[in-house]
Amino acid sequence: MLSPIDEIKSRLNIIDVIGGYIKLQKAGINFRALCPFHSEKKPSFFVSPSRQIWHCFGGCGEGGDIFKFVMRVEGVEFGDALRILAQKAGIELKRQDPKLKTERQRLYEVCELATQFFEKQLEGSGVGKEAKKYLLSRGISEKSIQEWRIGYAPDVWQGLSDFLTSRGYQKEEVEKSGLGLTTERGSFYDRFRGRIIFPIFDLNSQVVGFGGRIFKDKDKEEVAKYVNTPNTLLYDKSRILYGLDRARMDVRKKQVCVLVEGYTDVIMAVQNGFSNVVATSGTALTSYQLQILKRYSENLLTAFDMDIAGDSATKRGIDLAQKQGFNIKVIVMPEGSDPAEILNSDPKSWEDLMEKSKSILEFYFDTAFLKIDSAKPENKKEISKILLPVIKRIPNKIEQSFWIQQLANRLGVKESDVSEELKKVKQEEELYGLEPEEILRSPVKSRPELLEEKLLVLLLKSPQNMNLVLGEESFSPRAKIILTVLKDEQKPNIGVEEDYFNYLFLKSEIEEIEEKDIVPEIQLCLKEIQFLKTKEKLDTISQRLKEAEFNGDVQAVNELTQEFHQYSKELYNLETV
Numbered sequence: 001m002l003s004p005i006d007e008i009k010s011r012l013n014i015i016d017v018i019g020g021y022i023k024l025q026k027a028g029i030n031f032r033a034l035c036p037f038h039s040e041k042k043p044s045f046f047v048s049p050s051r052q053i054w055h056c057f058g059g060c061g062e063g064g065d066i067f068k069f070v071m072r073v074e075g076v077e078f079g080d081a082l083r084i085l086a087q088k089a090g091i092e093l094k095r096q097d098p099k100l101k102t103e104r105q106r107l108y109e110v111c112e113l114a115t116q117f118f119e120k121q122l123e124g125s126g127v128g129k130e131a132k133k134y135l136l137s138r139g140i141s142e143k144s145i146q147e148w149r150i151g152y153a154p155d156v157w158q159g160l161s162d163f164l165t166s167r168g169y170q171k172e173e174v175e176k177s178g179l180g181l182t183t184e185r186g187s188f189y190d191r192f193r194g195r196i197i198f199p200i201f202d203l204n205s206q207v208v209g210f211g212g213r214i215f216k217d218k219d220k221e222e223v224a225k226y227v228n229t230p231n232t233l234l235y236d237k238s239r240i241l242y243g244l245d246r247a248r249m250d251v252r253k254k255q256v257c258v259l260v261e262g263y264t265d266v267i268m269a270v271q272n273g274f275s276n277v278v279a280t281s282g283t284a285l286t287s288y289q290l291q292i293l294k295r296y297s298e299n300l301l302t303a304f305d306m307d308i309a310g311d312s313a314t315k316r317g318i319d320l321a322q323k324q325g326f327n328i329k330v331i332v333m334p335e336g337s338d339p340a341e342i343l344n345s346d347p348k349s350w351e352d353l354m355e356k357s358k359s360i361l362e363f364y365f366d367t368a369f370l371k372i373d374s375a376k377p378e379n380k381k382e383i384s385k386i387l388l389p390v391i392k393r394i395p396n397k398i399e400q401s402f403w404i405q406q407l408a409n410r411l412g413v414k415e416s417d418v419s420e421e422l423k424k425v426k427q428e429e430e431l432y433g434l435e436p437e438e439i440l441r442s443p444v445k446s447r448p449e450l451l452e453e454k455l456l457v458l459l460l461k462s463p464q465n466m467n468l469v470l471g472e473e474s475f476s477p478r479a480k481i482i483l484t485v486l487k488d489e490q491k492p493n494i495g496v497e498e499d500y501f502n503y504l505f506l507k508s509e510i511e512e513i514e515e516k517d518i519v520p521e522i523q524l525c526l527k528e529i530q531f532l533k534t535k536e537k538l539d540t541i542s543q544r545l546k547e548a549e550f551n552g553d554v555q556a557v558n559e560l561t562q563e564f565h566q567y568s569k570e571l572y573n574l575e576t577v
Contacts, residue, residue, distance in 0.1 A: 004086065004093055009066065011089040014052045017066045021073055022295040023252070030509055036073060036295055037062055039287075039324060048506045053499075055506055063503055074203060075239065080104055084204055103176075107234050110169055110177040111199075111207040117163050118151025118197040118210075128152040131196050134215045138264060139344030144271045148198070148263075153212060155194030178209060178229035192227060198242075198263040200235065200281070205245045209235035211263055211281065228281070238286040241293070242266055242279040248296050250275040256299040258331075258354070259285070265303070265339040272347040274354075285317030290324050301357055303331040303339050322360060322393050330363040332356070361403055364390050369410060380411050384421060392425045448532050452479045453504070455525040459486055460508035462518045468526065475529070531571065538567045 015031060018024065024031040024047060035045035035056040044058025055063030062072060070081040079102045086093050122128040122145070131152045135145060144150075153160065161180050165171060171188050174180040182188050195212030202208045209229035229235050243266040244251075251257040258277040260266060269277035280289070293300070300321060304314045321328055331353050333342065342350045358366065368386050372379050387407055394400040404422065408415040445453070452475060459466060466487055475483065482501060513521065541564050548556035 004082065004091060005067070007091055008082070008085050008089045009052065011091070012066060012085060013049065014047060014054065014066050014069075015049050017085070017088065018047055018054060018069055021069075028509065030506070032510075034294070035060060036291060039291070041325070046506060046510055048502075048509070051502045051505060053502045053506060055503055057507065057510070064499070075236075077102055077104055087204075104233055106169070106173055107177045107232070108206055108208075110164060110173055110179065111209070111234065113164060113167060113169075114160055114177070114179055114210070115149055115151065115197075115199045115207045117160055118153055118192075118199075119149055120151075121154055121159075122150065122152040122196075125152065125154060127155065127194075131215055135196065138340070139271075140264065140267055141271055144267050148267050149207075151197040151199070153190065153192035153195050153197050157189045157193070160190045160192070161188060176232060178232045178235060191229075195227065200229070200240060200242055201245045202234070202240065203245050203248070208232075208240070209237075211242075213263075236288075237281065237283055239288045239292070240281070241289055242281050243270070244278045244292070246270065247276050247278050251278075251293075251296040255297050256301055257293055257297050258301045258303065260303045260339050261305075262338065262340065265343075268340040268343040269350075272343050272350070274343075274350070280317070284313035285321055287320060287324075290321055290326070294324070294326075298325065299327045299329075301329050301331055301354060303333060306330070306363075318360065319390075319393065322390070325395060328360040329357040330360060332358060332363065361390065361394075365403075365406065365410070374411060380413070383411065384418070388418075388422055388425045392422060448529060449476070451525050451529050451532070452476060453507075455479075455522060455529070456482050456486075456504050457508045457511055458513075458518055458522050458525070459483075460504055461511060461513070462515070462522075465519060465522055468519070468522050534567055534571050538564065538571060541567065 015024065018033075019031075022033045022036050022045075024033050025043070027046070029048075029050065031047040031049070032043045033045045033047075034040055034043050035058055037056065038059040040058050042058075045054065045056045047054045053063065053065055054069055055061075062068075064072075066085060067078060067081050070076070070084055071078060074081065074084065076084070083093065083105075122132050128151075132145065135150065136142070140150070161171065161174050164174050164179070171180060171182075175182060175188075179191055180188055181191055192210060192212040194214070194216075196215050198211040198213070199207045200209040200211060209232070211229075212227045214223060214225055228237070231237065242263055247257070247270075254276050256276060258269065258274065260269065260277060260279050261281075262279055263281070266277050266279045269275075302318065304318070306314055306318065318328060331339075333339070333353060339350065342353070364387060368383050372383050374380060374383055384407065391400060391403045391407065394403065404418050405415055408418045411418075455469075456479060459469070463486060469483060478500060482504065485501070541560055545557065545560040545564060548560055
């Protein structure tokens, strides 16, 4: 009988699983894409349907099977990846002993129960019904309230926490899920009280956090309008985009993602038939969020309140998206209005605004020249100070040249002068922050490891040249295992080295080298491997020789001196061949 892992693998094709997250392109017998785990312009991420594995041959060097991919792309542990893939495969996993549940699973359950509690309060309590009436007055339909699982947190100190502890969860778990707080004196209370609650979902539509909004006029001047779940094991605001779990397929289909700021903006958009809309939940766009969005589309339509002259978080997020190569357009809304209000009053006008959206460069230009009088000489510098950094970030030189020309014309100055000033503009990396993905790099391999890997790849491409590998003394244990398998021409039974074996096969399939160059390359690898091993032996002998001389061991000195001369001769011969 197959294990759940093997059964999942037998039912799911890696191309379908990974293709649900990123856009794959056929590349011979394999598929390739831009790696979703680090920024790159040239695709280095390959997927092998025959071996059911993936690997990035670029910046991060990660690879594995469908489980490893889901763990990495969703940021979850193996148990959660197993559950996600079991659901995709239509496999029911056996019930686990509660003691064996992971901490993440327990927190998922806490968040789900909390959502049910809030939903019931919206429908059943007196104040909850007032909150629902408020939602309906804002244009959110009964159906949307149910679909987005909107609820209400009662205005009491321990309503939710008492409910959760009565269901067998510890206060520590309630606090770790972001739903409870402990004071310095040790008393415990609910984070969300007297607020409309919007559950926040991950890409698998599981609740991972909450946003709580006040709705009574008397509260509006006393407390913050919104309270949100802090970062937890499940929720990281820099990685979550509200509504993306519902919108991602439509974003990919329509090849554009509409970005708004609030929960109600998303809900009203979807309610009115605009299904490719997600929210940043009032925070700036982050590198993580942009990496996720890039899996589905590189085209963004933004509906943010942007101050082009300021250093706002929103502007920095848009600048980061521009730097990462997104095609950005701006929906220019009437002053003082937001998408939810426009959609509630006239959905057709929202559609018109989207159609009239401006490219990010058009928006910056029009806004700058509208707000600042370019006729005054002193203002020309102010306008260029706003627009030159934007032009600098354009990766395409032809497009950049066009906007240089536009700026020169509108300022009434020479194009050459604009180009000269553009050279002085520095792209300050601290403006964008270090991209977390850029920290990830392949484990550093030694020169012998790289040479062994190249040799094995060449032999996989051209197994008829196995006769060139005469001795195995210079190879590492793992290389010897692979060479033995290749010589015997049999299905490998190589245990822990199976992943490495599959990785080599995939690399051999994508490696581009002419047939006439294979033998010389094999010979070069063999020679250099032997050279490095001989040099390593010489270094060891040299160290032992110093120790023998220090200890006055004459016999050892003589023997080691002979060995040293022997290996020195070998090294000389290898250098001169």
